Amino acid sequence: MRRLTESGFGRKLRLEADYDPSLPEVDGDRDQLVQVFLNLVKNAAEAVPADGGQIRLSTQYTHGLSVRLANSTERVELPITVQIQDNGPGIAAEIAGHLFEPFVSTKRSGSGLGLSLVAKIVGDHGGIIECESQPRRTTFRILMPVYTADDAEPGGAG
16 A cells, blocks of 8 residues: 555655554455555545655554444454554544544545545444544544454454
8 A cells, every 4th residue: 555655646745654563464355454544545645735745654553452332331452553644734623523424525526435434444344443633643543453263254353
């Protein structure tokens, strides 16, 4: 995904990467997950300044990280984290809480379906997506479960 970005829409950006080399496998549909990360990086690329745009990609494994799912008392382990951070202007407070809903967009020509599709794919894979934003630092964080042999099929964890 990084190579696609650097050879295409992200040619003029400064792309930094900090990957954890010890990440275990994630159960999922490779093409769908590439679509998720490509969509997030493309959004970041469109948000950053034309001159001095910067995107930081990082991964990490956090042993013992579990979260409570929305509207549930169940806790699930989601130790794999993928982050996409940019130095754009940030996301307006009035839409920040609705980013992953269909038809919400800050782009004039946007359909508002990109982030809702990203959230659905991440959820279908048993993960969650979060966003923190302030001027010059917006971070999308995806938390994913680890692949286990018990997983019946790709994407079956969700």
